[in-house]
Amino acid sequence: MDESAEWSNSEHLLARISDALELSNWLFYQANSGEGAEEVSAPVPMLRPGQEEEILEPAQPSYASTNEVMDFFNRMNSL
Numbered sequence: 643m644d645e646s647a648e649w650s651n652s653e654h655l656l657a658r659i660s661d662a663l664e665l666s667n668w669l670f671y672q673a674n675s676g677e678g679a680e681e682v683s684a685p686v687p688m689l690r691p692g693q694e695e696e697i698l699e700p701a702q703p704s705y706a707s708t709n710e711v712m713d714f715f716n717r718m719n720s721l
Contacts, residue, residue, distance in 0.1 A: 648691040657688045 651658075661720070664685035671682060 652692070657690060661685070661687045 668682065668685050
């Protein structure tokens with residue numbers, strides 16, 4: 643039997659929600675902390691059944707470039 647079956651669907655969903663909330667809070671802190679603020683490392687996702695600990699790494703958010711953001715808002719304005 644697959645080790646991921648040790649958790650029910652609800653438990654997997656709760657872990658995913660927890661990971662998303664931690665990442666959201668971290669991104670909010672990064673966006674709203676000023677210069678000289680304490681450096682906080684990105685959160686590490688919860689360990690799921692069947693996963694090796696060394697596989698887990700902090701989330702690395704990808705940021706949109708200035709041109710991508712401008713293009714997005716231009717497309718939204720033309721709807």
